[in-house]
Amino acid sequence: MFVTSAYAQTAPAATDPHAAPAGEVHTETGAAHGGEHGGGVFPPFDSTHFSSQLLWLVITFGLFYLLMKKVIVPRVGGILEHRHDRIAQDLDEAARLKAEADAAVETYEKELASARSKANSIAETAREAAKTKAAADRTAIEAELAAKLSAAEARIGEIKTAAFAQVGQIAEETASAVVDQLIGAKATGDDIKAAVAAAKTEA
Amino acid sequence: MSNDPIHQFQISKIVPIEVGGIDFSFTNASLFMVATVACAAGFLYFATSQRGLIPGRAQSVAEMSYEFIAGMLREGAGSHGMKFFPFVFSLFMFVLTANLLGMFPYFYTITSQIIVTFALAVLVIGTVVVYGFYKHGTHFLQIFVPSGVPGILLPLVSTIEVISFLSRPISLSVRLFANMLAGHITLKVFAGFVASLGTMGALGIGGAVLPLIMTVALTGLEFLVAFLQAYVFAVLTCMYLNDAVHPGGH
Numbered sequence: 186m187f188v189t190s191a192y193a194q195t196a197p198a199a200t201d202p203h204a205a206p207a208g209e210v211h212t213e214t215g216a217a218h219g220g221e222h223g224g225g226v227f228p229p230f231d232s233t234h235f236s237s238q239l240l241w242l243v244i245t246f247g248l249f250y251l252l253m254k255k256v257i258v259p260r261v262g263g264i265l266e267h268r269h270d271r272i273a274q275d276l277d278e279a280a281r282l283k284a285e286a287d288a289a290v291e292t293y294e295k296e297l298a299s300a301r302s303k304a305n306s307i308a309e310t311a312r313e314a315a316k317t318k319a320a321a322d323r324t325a326i327e328a329e330l331a332a333k334l335s336a337a338e339a340r341i342g343e344i345k346t347a348a349f350a351q352v353g354q355i356a357e358e359t360a361s362a363v364v365d366q367l368i369g370a371k372a373t374g375d376d377i378k379a380a381v382a383a384a385k386t387e388a
Numbered sequence: 389m390s391n392d393p394i395h396q397f398q399i400s401k402i403v404p405i406e407v408g409g410i411d412f413s414f415t416n417a418s419l420f421m422v423a424t425v426a427c428a429a430g431f432l433y434f435a436t437s438q439r440g441l442i443p444g445r446a447q448s449v450a451e452m453s454y455e456f457i458a459g460m461l462r463e464g465a466g467s468h469g470m471k472f473f474p475f476v477f478s479l480f481m482f483v484l485t486a487n488l489l490g491m492f493p494y495f496y497t498i499t500s501q502i503i504v505t506f507a508l509a510v511l512v513i514g515t516v517v518v519y520g521f522y523k524h525g526t527h528f529l530q531i532f533v534p535s536g537v538p539g540i541l542l543p544l545v546s547t548i549e550v551i552s553f554l555s556r557p558i559s560l561s562v563r564l565f566a567n568m569l570a571g572h573i574t575l576k577v578f579a580g581f582v583a584s585l586g587t588m589g590a591l592g593i594g595g596a597v598l599p600l601i602m603t604v605a606l607t608g609l610e611f612l613v614a615f616l617q618a619y620v621f622a623v624l625t626c627m628y629l630n631d632a633v634h635p636g637g638h
Contacts, residue, residue, distance in 0.1 A: 228397040229569060234417070235503045236410045238399075241418035242498075242507050249425040249482055254474035257432045261454040264439050264447075271441060 356381045393576035397500055397569070417504075420489060420496040428485040453481065457622060464626030468633045475515065476629070479508065480622040487568060487614035491607070499617075500568040502561065509561035512625045520632040530636045560624055567617050571610045578603045 226232075360377045364370070403414035435446035443451055457477045461469050483499060490497025498504050520528035532549040533542065581599035585592040 228394060228399060229500060229502050229565070231399070233411065234399045234413075234415065237405075237413045237415055238417055238501060238503045239507055240412045241414070241421050242504055245418075245421040245425045246478070246482060246508070246511075249429060250474065250478040252425075252429050253432075253478040253481070257429070257436065257450075258454075258474045258477060260436050260439070261432075261450060264436060264443075265451060265454070267439075268441060 353378075353381055353385065356384070393573045393580065396497070396572060396576060416496050417498050417501060420486070420498050421504075424482060424486045424489055424498065427489065428481045432481070453477075460623060461626050461629075464623065465630040465633050469626065469629050472515070472629050476622055476625050479512070479625055480618055483508070483564065483621050484615065484618035487618055488611075490568065490572065491610060491614060497568050497572055499564055500572055502565045505565040506557065506561040508564075508621075509557040512560065512628055513557045516628050516632040519629075520635060523632070524635050528632070528635045531631045535636065556624075556628060560621065560628075564617050564621055567613055571606070571613050575603065575606050575610060578606060 357374075357377050360381060361371070361374075364377070399415045399417050401413040401415050402419060405412045405414060431446070432450050435444075435450040438444065438447060440447055454477065457480050458470070458473060461473055461476050465472070486497070486499045489495050490499065517528075520531070524530075532546045532553070534545060534549065537545050578599045582596045582603060585596035585599065588595075
């Protein structure tokens, strides 16, 4: 109120011919309205302030533009570029590490495969060796067993013939003892031998 | 008087200055121009002073506005238009900060002054014309001759193009000015209803609730308008700059 009424006093001095009727309107519509429309125009269209508005806009916006152009835009642009570079660099680093890891995996796989094939061949030769050794052992044992068997058979044959040879003698002795008991006379050796031999052939 | 919705646009001198009979006084509007520049530049300066690889909140906002305008300009005027980036960025930040500062009660809204928005619009169109002629010479006049138009229609179309070009600074400035002015008047009118109804007893206080709700809703809308008009101003600037960069390109 104070500011605008003070302004209302200065305004008519500036635009004297138009302000006079406006001043009359003020007295009719009251002090409150009079204070508002000091220049008699809608404030945004009040051309008395245009020069000052323009000057200060040029000063402030010009300063702002210079500050943006010289300081802020290069700075923010630098920050963003630095970040992009950093991200790109990190991505490159990650790609490089991934390639390294892939290569390591590949060599590992290769080594694993070669080790596996080597192990297979070792196992194979071991198995072969074991098989041949087992076969040789078996043939040796079989041969030994066959030899033992044939020796045992020969011994059995020997014992058998020996036993058969003794059978005649025992029969003769038994026959002479039986004849002696039955008829009380000694039978001669030759008779008994002949009789045993006859019985043997009969059997 | 405090209920008068026009009072908020009144200009008052703080430091009277007169040079050669022309009034260059430092007014309340000048004060808020300085405040706008100080706020915008100060925010951008201190938000980015850390130059953090991982941005903080303030730096994120500064970077976002930078990339927002950069994307807008690249889309509107192509990569050749990027030389105007500081200009468009300054315009956007200036208008946005001025609009937002105007949302504070008792603060002066400098974008509600037609002379301010008109000066900015003329600056934009002036840049377009000067750069267009500087870069392309008379070739720049191709913007008034759209390709693929039959010869008979050409005078008519060119006339329309010239009128449309001449009306650009007016539409650009009036759009921003009228939006800010109308919004602030509406806000003030509804807020005035609250105050005047509130003095009319119990019934009046009950009735004041409605304009109060309206005022709150309008405040939200005005914040949206403040952003939107700064955005529209910047987008149109990009489109007009496109004419200066590619005169035959439309």
